[in-house]
Amino acid sequence: MITGASEGFGKALAIECARRKMNLILVALPGPELYSLTNFIKRNYLVDVMIIEKDLCKDEGCMEVYNEITALNVEVNILINNAGIGSTAFFEEGTINFYEKQIKLNVLATTIITRLFLEMLKRNKHSYILNVGSMASFFYLPKKQVYGATKSFIYSFSKSLRKELRKDKVHVTVLCPGGMNTNLRLTLMNKTGSWISRLSVMNPEEVVPIAIDGLLKRKEVIIPGRLNKFFMFLDTVLPEAIKKIITGHGMKKLNANNSYSRYLSPEPVMIPVSRGILPNLLISYSAIKLLL
Amino acid sequence: MKILVTGATGYVGHSLALTLAQQGNHVHILVRNIKSSFIPQHPNIHVFAGDITKKETISIAMQGCEKVFHTAALVQHYASNPSIFYEINVEGTRNVLDAALQFGVQKFIFTSTCGVIGTSLHEPMNETDPRITGFDSDYDLSKFLAEKIVIEYSKKGLPAVIVSASKVFGPGIETHPISVNSTIKRFIEGKLTFCPGNPHFISNYVFIDDLVNGHILAMEKGTSGEKYILGGESLSYAEFFQAIRSISGTRGILLPIPKSIVRLYGYWHVVQSKLLGKEPVFSAKSVKQIYCNKSFSSSKAINELGYSITPFVKALQPTIQFLNSYLCITPAIQ
Numbered sequence: 001m002i003t004g005a006s007e008g009f010g011k012a013l014a015i016e017c018a019r020r021k022m023n024l025i026l027v028a029l030p031g032p033e034l035y036s037l038t039n040f041i042k043r044n045y046l047v048d049v050m051i052i053e054k055d056l057c058k059d060e061g062c063m064e065v066y067n068e069i070t071a072l073n074v075e076v077n078i079l080i081n082n083a084g085i086g087s088t089a090f091f092e093e094g095t096i097n098f099y100e101k102q103i104k105l106n107v108l109a110t111t112i113i114t115r116l117f118l119e120m121l122k123r124n125k126h127s128y129i130l131n132v133g134s135m136a137s138f139f140y141l142p143k144k145q146v147y148g149a150t151k152s153f154i155y156s157f158s159k160s161l162r163k164e165l166r167k168d169k170v171h172v173t174v175l176c177p178g179g180m181n182t183n184l185r186l187t188l189m190n191k192t193g194s195w196i197s198r199l200s201v202m203n204p205e206e207v208v209p210i211a212i213d214g215l216l217k218r219k220e221v222i223i224p225g226r227l228n229k230f231f232m233f234l235d236t237v238l239p240e241a242i243k244k245i246i247t248g249h250g251m252k253k254l255n256a257n258n259s260y261s262r263y264l265s266p267e268p269v270m271i272p273v274s275r276g277i278l279p280n281l282l283i284s285y286s287a288i289k290l291l292l
Numbered sequence: 293m294k295i296l297v298t299g300a301t302g303y304v305g306h307s308l309a310l311t312l313a314q315q316g317n318h319v320h321i322l323v324r325n326i327k328s329s330f331i332p333q334h335p336n337i338h339v340f341a342g343d344i345t346k347k348e349t350i351s352i353a354m355q356g357c358e359k360v361f362h363t364a365a366l367v368q369h370y371a372s373n374p375s376i377f378y379e380i381n382v383e384g385t386r387n388v389l390d391a392a393l394q395f396g397v398q399k400f401i402f403t404s405t406c407g408v409i410g411t412s413l414h415e416p417m418n419e420t421d422p423r424i425t426g427f428d429s430d431y432d433l434s435k436f437l438a439e440k441i442v443i444e445y446s447k448k449g450l451p452a453v454i455v456s457a458s459k460v461f462g463p464g465i466e467t468h469p470i471s472v473n474s475t476i477k478r479f480i481e482g483k484l485t486f487c488p489g490n491p492h493f494i495s496n497y498v499f500i501d502d503l504v505n506g507h508i509l510a511m512e513k514g515t516s517g518e519k520y521i522l523g524g525e526s527l528s529y530a531e532f533f534q535a536i537r538s539i540s541g542t543r544g545i546l547l548p549i550p551k552s553i554v555r556l557y558g559y560w561h562v563v564q565s566k567l568l569g570k571e572p573v574f575s576a577k578s579v580k581q582i583y584c585n586k587s588f589s590s591s592k593a594i595n596e597l598g599y600s601i602t603p604f605v606k607a608l609q610p611t612i613q614f615l616n617s618y619l620c621i622t623p624a625i626q
Contacts, residue, residue, distance in 0.1 A: 011422055033422065036420045036421060040421045040424075043415045044413040044414050203426030204426065
């Protein structure tokens with residue numbers, strides 16, 4: 001079962017799982033994208049695909065998903081908590097409504113869905129939970145306050161839960177990708193970054209095989225991409241004071257410098273995405289520059 | 293009838309403008325260089341100097357036109373400054389659409405690419421299938437953005453249709469250094485021709501005559517706000533070269549090259565361009581576009597427009613004849 005499956009990273013996950021002959025339950029907001037994806041997967045792979053159209057931001061959304069699945073007598077043995085809302089904006093620019101929605105989806109929905117399906121997962125011999133975090137859970141970046149914090153929650157939650165559920169043979173993995181081209185806005189933003197940050201940006205279809213491989217190998221934390229791993233390494237070796245300077249410097253670099261940026265609206269808007277992963281372009285760029 | 297064709301010095305626009313003129317239409321063409329050797333020659337063709345990035349020149353050329361074919365675009369794999377794709381393919385399209393809406397044009401056809409739909413898996417892709425890979429090519433991305441603007445204008449009241457061409461081949465002017473035609477030409481000349489290491493990758497090839505015909509059909513019957521794939525047969529690289537070999541009898545040697553080597557070559561191209569200040573024809577990223585399936589279904593166009601596909605082997609005959617007659621002339625690279 002994949003939440004937030006209709007576009008971006010969720011879509012790529014769905015296709016990758018179908019490629020591995022897994023039957024799918026796709027949960028996403030109502031809309032035509034989910035149907036065209038299902039149609040596409042069924043035409044290309046011999047797997048069953050079930051659709052559940054639900055808004056997980058709503059209080060009853062998660063419960064309704066669970067009820068629908070149990071009513072159909074379907075067993076879930078791989079749960080992928082992917083649905084989430086990304087954002088890149090100063091704290092004062094976001095509305096209370098938006099933050100509420102972001103926290104509800106990124107934190108609450110993941111928690112509730114996992115809790116609801118826990119019994120079902122335990123019943124199976126081996127079950128897997130993949131929670132989609134972000135490299136933003138390791139860095140405290142400006143413009144990523146709430147988003148980063150929700151991803152830090154996912155990180156702690158997953159690592160802790162992993163210890164608890166080991167005896168039940170439920171394997172919990174947290175995926176922490178760097179910048180990804182998950183939607184048009186991010187694709188354009190990533191194209192406007194510096195060359196080194198562009199190099200670190202991955203396409204969802206490049207990340208998903210790493211994610212599913214790691215999940216099935218029961219890895220605890222997955223950081224896809226060599227460059228991203230390198231940044232993580234830098235982060236552990238660099239002293240805090242230097243990192244502060246880097247982050248401050250990187251912020252200035254956020255300003256897009258080619259005309260693709262015109263397509264992005266001038267004011268910072270919050271675009272909900274099924275998986276908005278922070279491109280940590282700022283740090284990456286400056287960190288590398290520091291080394292050179 | 294007066295019709296505006298942009299991009300008439302390009303491969304598709306050139307053929308389209310000539311066909312429309314031969315059918316008795318008055319064809320206005322907007323060209324950057326009125327001395328270009330690629331300008332289609334016909335008494336019904338009226339040349340206007342201008343540029344789709346310059347709004348006022350579009351208005352002059354569009355004066356009195358009831359229909360518009362917008363085929364003009366920057367078509368290349370790579371540009372060191374991707375902004376130019378945006379300026380020409382996105383903003384340029386917006387300019388042409390804007391003028392068309394103002395002039396109350398009856399119908400607008402936008403020539404796009406199947407690259408927007410992207411790579412396929414086992415089955416051919418159709419117009420509604422989700423894109424399964426990211427946009428590695430700035431060209432494809434710019435066409436995707438342009439399509440969004442076309443849809444936007446169709447909602448504003450301009451009857452606009454998108455047609456998506458797959459890989460085009462057949463007699464016509466050579467404006468693009470890496471084209472299906474140039475590959476066929478190289479192969480029939482008996483030169484060493486490289487092909488992807490895995491000859492089973494599938495691509496879709498559309499014959500230029502079918503594509504031109506599809507454009508005209510879309511103008512007649514296409515529904516505003518809709519997109520139609522105008523493709524041809526989907527063939528593996530092995531089938532593609534085998535068909536050419538059997539028709540031309542060429543002794544050309546195929547050299548299968550693994551992806552990694554072509555990628556290195558791509559990097560080298562980019563580095564070389566940085567050093568020499570020359571535009572590279574392709575980059576490491578465009579390699580990805582060769583090593584994948586790109587199979588498309590033209591069913592929607594066949595059912596709704598009455599589009600038809602010339603069998604590949606049949607279309608190859610005039611193509612090879614044309615390329616043979618061209619053998620001694622080096623293709624012009626713009």
